[in-house]
Each structure stands twice: as C-alpha cells, then as structure tokens.
Amino acid sequence: MRRKEFLQKAGLGVAGGAALPYILPSGSLFARGGVPKAEHVVLVMFAGGVRQQESILQRYLEDSQGVSGAAGNVMFNLFDGPAPTKKIVYGTDPAGGGTAGSVPIPQLLGSSLESQGTVFREVAAQSAGHYTGQTVLVTGNRSAAQGLKVRPNYPTIFEYLRRHAGFSATDCWMISSSLTNSYNLLNSSDHPDYGLQYGANMFVPGVVFGSYGREVLGNSKTYSQEELGPMYFMKNFLDKSFGLGQDEINTITNTDEDKTRIKEFIKYIYAKQSSGQIASPPVGSGDAFNISYGAEVLKYFKPKILTVNLTGVDTCHSNFTGYLKNLHRADHATGWLWNYIQTQIPEMAGNTIMLVAPECGRNLNPNPILDQNDWYAFDHSDRNAQRVWSLMVGKNVPQGMSVGNEANPVGRLTDIVPTIADIFGVWDDVKNAGLVDPMGKSLFERI
Amino acid sequence: MSMHNLNKILILGFMALSLGCKKEKVAEFGVAEQLIQDERTSKIKNKSEAEYISILYTNLYQKPISPNQLFKTQTVLVSIGDRSVANEMLLSNYFNTGQVIIPSDADMRNDIDAFVENSYKKFFLRYPNEAEKLFFKNYIGGNAKVSVEMVFTAMSVCNEYQYY
Numbered sequence: 095m096r097r098k099e100f101l102q103k104a105g106l107g108v109a110g111g112a113a114l115p116y117i118l119p120s121g122s123l124f125a126r127g128g129v130p131k132a133e134h135v136v137l138v139m140f141a142g143g144v145r146q147q148e149s150i151l152q153r154y155l156e157d158s159q160g161v162s163g164a165a166g167n168v169m170f171n172l173f174d175g176p177a178p179t180k181k182i183v184y185g186t187d188p189a190g191g192g193t194a195g196s197v198p199i200p201q202l203l204g205s206s207l208e209s210q211g212t213v214f215r216e217v218a219a220q221s222a223g224h225y226t227g228q229t230v231l232v233t234g235n236r237s238a239a240q241g242l243k244v245r246p247n248y249p250t251i252f253e254y255l256r257r258h259a260g261f262s263a264t265d266c267w268m269i270s271s272s273l274t275n276s277y278n279l280l281n282s283s284d285h286p287d288y289g290l291q292y293g294a295n296m297f298v299p300g301v302v303f304g305s306y307g308r309e310v311l312g313n314s315k316t317y318s319q320e321e322l323g324p325m326y327f328m329k330n331f332l333d334k335s336f337g338l339g340q341d342e343i344n345t346i347t348n349t350d351e352d353k354t355r356i357k358e359f360i361k362y363i364y365a366k367q368s369s370g371q372i373a374s375p376p377v378g379s380g381d382a383f384n385i386s387y388g389a390e391v392l393k394y395f396k397p398k399i400l401t402v403n404l405t406g407v408d409t410c411h412s413n414f415t416g417y418l419k420n421l422h423r424a425d426h427a428t429g430w431l432w433n434y435i436q437t438q439i440p441e442m443a444g445n446t447i448m449l450v451a452p453e454c455g456r457n458l459n460p461n462p463i464l465d466q467n468d469w470y471a472f473d474h475s476d477r478n479a480q481r482v483w484s485l486m487v488g489k490n491v492p493q494g495m496s497v498g499n500e501a502n503p504v505g506r507l508t509d510i511v512p513t514i515a516d517i518f519g520v521w522d523d524v525k526n527a528g529l530v531d532p533m534g535k536s537l538f539e540r541i
Numbered sequence: 542m543s544m545h546n547l548n549k550i551l552i553l554g555f556m557a558l559s560l561g562c563k564k565e566k567v568a569e570f571g572v573a574e575q576l577i578q579d580e581r582t583s584k585i586k587n588k589s590e591a592e593y594i595s596i597l598y599t600n601l602y603q604k605p606i607s608p609n610q611l612f613k614t615q616t617v618l619v620s621i622g623d624r625s626v627a628n629e630m631l632l633s634n635y636f637n638t639g640q641v642i643i644p645s646d647a648d649m650r651n652d653i654d655a656f657v658e659n660s661y662k663k664f665f666l667r668y669p670n671e672a673e674k675l676f677f678k679n680y681i682g683g684n685a686k687v688s689v690e691m692v693f694t695a696m697s698v699c700n701e702y703q704y705y
C-alpha cells in the first residue's frame with residue numbers, strides 16, 4: 095500500500111471510529127461527541143412548602159402577620175435584597191443572652207445565586223402537597239394520581255438519564271431527608287418501560303449515617319478482592335440458576351465494583367464521623383445535615399446527577415417563627431453546597447449546573463395556631479400554595495437574568511426534568527417517551 | 542335367525558375375545574423414580590425486609606432477633622437504595638460479631654456433598670439439583686480459599702433467598 099493510500103484509509107478509519115455510534119441501554123444509538131451544557135447537575139428540592147411572600151417576594155412579617163415596615167430578605171444566598179430591620183427572629187441566638195434568633199447568619203456567597211444565574215420569579219406548582227410536589231420535580235409529570243407509600247407512576251429523571259444517556263447507577267444519586275412521606279421511593283418509578291433497573295442510588299443520611307446505621311452496619315468487614323471474587327462468583331451462579339425476570343427486580347442494581355465502592359464510602363463516612371471530619375454548613379440544621387452528606391457523595395462519586403431534598407420549613411404548619419428560621423437555614427445550606435462544589439470538588443467546579451426549586455408553596459391565609467411570638471401558622475392547600483419560584487446557576491446559565499413576575503408567571507415545576515434532560519442532551523428522547531407533562535419545557539427554552 | 546346360527550355366533554365371539562386378551566408385560570428399565578419439581582416456580586413472593594432480616598438472623602444465630610433490633614435493621618436496609626449493598630454489609634456485620642453458629646471450614650471440606658445439601662436446605666428450603674451440587678462441589682473443592690462464610694454470604698444475598 096502506498097503511503098498516500100495508507101494515510102487516506104487510516105484517516106477514514108479514525109473519522110469513522112470517532113463518529114461511530116454505540117448502543118445505549120435503551121437499545122438506541124447515540125452519536126458520540128454530543129456536547130452537554132454541563133457535566134454535572136445538582137437539584138436542590140427546596141422543599142417543605144415555601145410561601146412566595148416570605149421567600150422571593152421578601153415581605154417577611156408584613157403580609158403574613160400584618161407587621162408594618164417588617165419586609166425584607168431572609169434568603170441572602172439565593173436572592174438579592176436588603177434584610178429586614180424589625181423583629182429579627184430567624185437568625186442564631188446571641189451569645190450571652192438576648193432575643194432568640196436575633197443574629198442573622200452572615201451571607202456565605204460573595205454574590206447571590208440570583209445574580210450568578212437565572213431566576214424564574216413566578217412559577218406554577220402542579221401540586222400543593224409535599225410528596226406529589228417532589229414527585230413532579232423528579233418525574234416532570236403532573237403526577238395527579240400519585241399515591242403515598244408507592245414509587246412514582248412515571249419515570250424519574252434518573253431513569254431517563256440511565257436509559258437514554260447511558261449513565262451508571264453511581265452516576266445518579268438521591269439524598270432523601272427521611273423515610274416519611276415515601277421520599278425514599280423517589281429514586282425510581284414503577285413504570286414498566288423504565289423502573290428499578292434504571293433507578294438511582296439513594297441514602298437516607300439520618301438513618302444510614304445515624305446511630306441506627308452505625309449500630310447495624312458499622313462493624314461490617316472490609317473484604318479483600320480475593321474474598322469478594324468467589325462470593326460474587328457463587329452469588330452470580332445462584333442468581334442465574336434462579337432466573338429472576340426484569341419485572342421481578344426489587345432493588346436498583348450496581349455492578350459488583352460499584353457495590354464495593356458504595357460499601358467503602360459508607361465505612362469512609364463512619365471513619366470521618368469518628369474524627370469529626372464531615373464537611374457541613376457552619377450553622378447546623380436538619381436540612382444542613384442532609385446537604386452535608388449530599389456534599390460528601392458529590393465529592394466521593396462525582397455523580398452526573400444528585401438530588402437532595404430539604405424539609406425543615408414545614409414547621410410552618412404550627413410554628414411561623416421556626417419556619418422563618420428554617421427558611422434562613424435552608425438558604426444558608428444551599429449557598430454552602432454551591433460554594434463547596436466550586437471550592438472543594440475541582441472535577442465539578444465550573445462544570446456543574448445547580449437547580450433550586452420548592453415543591454409547593456403555602457396558603458395565603460393562616461390557620462389559627464399561634465407560636466411563641468403570637469404569629470400565625472400556615473398550611474398548604476390553596477391556590478397560593480401553587481405559587482413557587484425556581485432558580486438555576488452554573489455553566490452555560492445566563493447570569494443575572496430574571497424571568498417572569500407576579501403579573502406574568504413563566505414556567506412550571508414540570509420544567510425541571512426537561513431542563514436536566516436538556517443539559518445532558520437527551521431532552522428529545524425524554525419528550526418522545528411521551529411521559530412528561532406536555533406543557534413542560536426546558537428552562538433554557540423559556541429564557 | 543335360527544337357534545343354530547345364534548350358537549355359532551356366540552361361539553365365534555367367545556373365541557375372538559379369548560384370543561384378543563393378552564397379559565400385560567411390565568417393562569422395567571432400572572431407572573429410580575424421581576420427584577420432578579421446578580423449585581423456582583414455587584417461590585413467587587418477595588420477602589419483606591422484616592421477613593428477610595428475621596429469617597437470616599435465625600439462620601445464622603439459631604435464635605430469633607429481638608423486635609427492637611429488627612426495627613433498627615429494617616429501617617437501615619430501606620435507607621440504602623441498592624438493597625444488595627445493604628444486605629451484604631449487614632451480613633458481614635453479623636459474621637464480624639463472631640457469634641454466628643456455622644460449620645467450620647474443615648467440616649465443609651470433609652464432606653462437601655453434605656455441606657452443600659445442608660446449606661441448600663438451610664437457606665433455600667430445598668435440595669440442590671445435580672447441576673448445583675456439581676457446581677459447588679467443583680468450586681469448593683477446587684478453591685482452597687473458599688470459606689463457609691463466603692458460601693453463606695453468597696447464599697444469603699442471592700435472589701432466591703429474597704423469595705419464598
């Protein structure tokens with residue numbers, strides 16, 4: 095073969111190899127070289143039921159309790175705006191005594207997420223409830239017939255990504271606040287075309303890394319590869335002999351190597367706990383606890399997607415002061431998480447998009463329950479409870495952009511799944527599956 | 542029909558019947574009778590976490606788990622997305638207590654056939670089929686590092702043990 099002919103053929107071969115599609119779990123072909131908007135996505139389900147009035151509208155006690163001149167922003171890390179100047183109760187307690195909660199937590203971020211990214215100021219929630227609302231956030235479906243204590247009826251974003259983008263189980267993580275309200279079931283649907291075989295890994299940190307977890311799992315052995323090899327070999331023989339069908343799978347599955355990594359991670363966290371090395375927001379709370387273990391998962395696995403849900407603000411059912419405190423702390427924890435990604439995880443810094451959205455709002459009018467400050471509490475069941483906001487920040491997200499307002503709502507919570515699918519380049523596949531809200535769009539399409 | 546003809550017909554009929562009947566021969570091929578049953582089809586229900594934990598605990602410790610411990614263990618298992626990861630860690634935690642009642646590795650190697658059969662009865666409530674017996678006999682016999690703990694771990698975390 096002459097040199098020229100060889101070079102021509104070699105060039106064709108290289109070009110062909112580069113363009114050669116490979117088969118995804120869905121059986122479809124996906125050409126290599128698609129450029130995602132970012133390599134990683136973190137979804138903070140800013141959940142628990144957040145009123146527009148105290149969050150993005152920054153009215154503090156003016157609307158809710160009728161305290162004149164008591165408006166202001168209590169979410170310094172998410173939104174721009176001056177803090178309230180009257181009746182400060184949402185902060186930490188002053189050292190040496192004084193009014194409880196009168197010391198606001200200093201802003202962690204140099205500039206708010208609103209100014210770093212794009213905020214949708216008035217968004218329609220499809221539900222006024224927690225579980226359905228969070229199901230909407232991870233399925234992109236209205237989930238009107240969703241029951242409790244069951245997995246979502248429609249595929250989650252994890253399943254879409256694993257099936258259509260070819261992500262592994264350890265690429266997809268969900269950090270669940272608790273076992274209540276079926277939150278721990280949101281890592282996979284029961285949908286026959288998707289389901290557990292495409293589900294995400296999940297931890298409930300309060301259990302796994304709490305006293306129960308340490309007691310039940312803390313003394314587990316670390317097997318060597320020489321020991322694990324025969325165990326998995328015999329197990330795989332037994333599994334083939336039993337012949338379980340795909341529709342009978344009752345758990346998400348990882349490869350043997352990834353299972354070992356997860357076990358090592360759990361033991362690594364126990365060791366970090368013992369030495370007080372768990373990274374966490376400066377001011378603690380239940381939500382901060384959840385966020386801190388989310389950060390540990392991010393640092394260890396560098397997953398493609400991680401979702402974490404917060405729930406602290408739900409104290410608003412009976413304690414408005416507690417609600418304000420938890421709103422302030424949820425903002426603090428979310429700001430800390432973004433800062434942690436940018437400063438402590440080099441592989442994700444500058445290469446991640448974070449989405450933040452409540453799963454539902456809260457009522458316009460209060461219930462009769464008064465707290466220690468004689469402030470009324472709020473439930474979530476009316477039209478006002480379907481008013482929320484959403485925010486995205488990170489790579490390829492326009493900075494300082496504000497979309498919509500009270501008079502001009504733009505966006506729906508069913509936009510979150512399309513947005514994540516869009517970021518990873520599989521929005522068309524998800525849309526074509528026909529299982530998301532037909533009115534849902536990628537937030538990039540709404541800008 | 543005359544009486545004479547009727548007699549002839551009766552005689553011919555009797556002769557035909559007599560010649561047509563033969564004593565049945567019993568054919569024996571020297572094959573022992575076998576109970577044919579697909580064990581897989583009899584296990585169709587997935588054990589709940591509580592069932593799995595309490596059965597596993599009893600299998601390994603030869604005593605029931607306390608309700609308090611059962612609740613804690615159950616709560617932890619459902620708090621990890623990959624149930625097999627949780628089960629494997631739980632099991633290794635049990636083995637690490639040093640209190641599980643299991644045969645010694647020497648006992649296993651002294652009579653692998655009996656060990657395999659007893660293990661199948663213990664974990665799967667059935668006898669192993671010939672292929673299963675052969676697999677374990679060859680694998681245990683051919684790998685000096687395979688321990689009882691490894692075999693019990695494999696059996697406790699495999700899919701069949703999740704069903705009843």
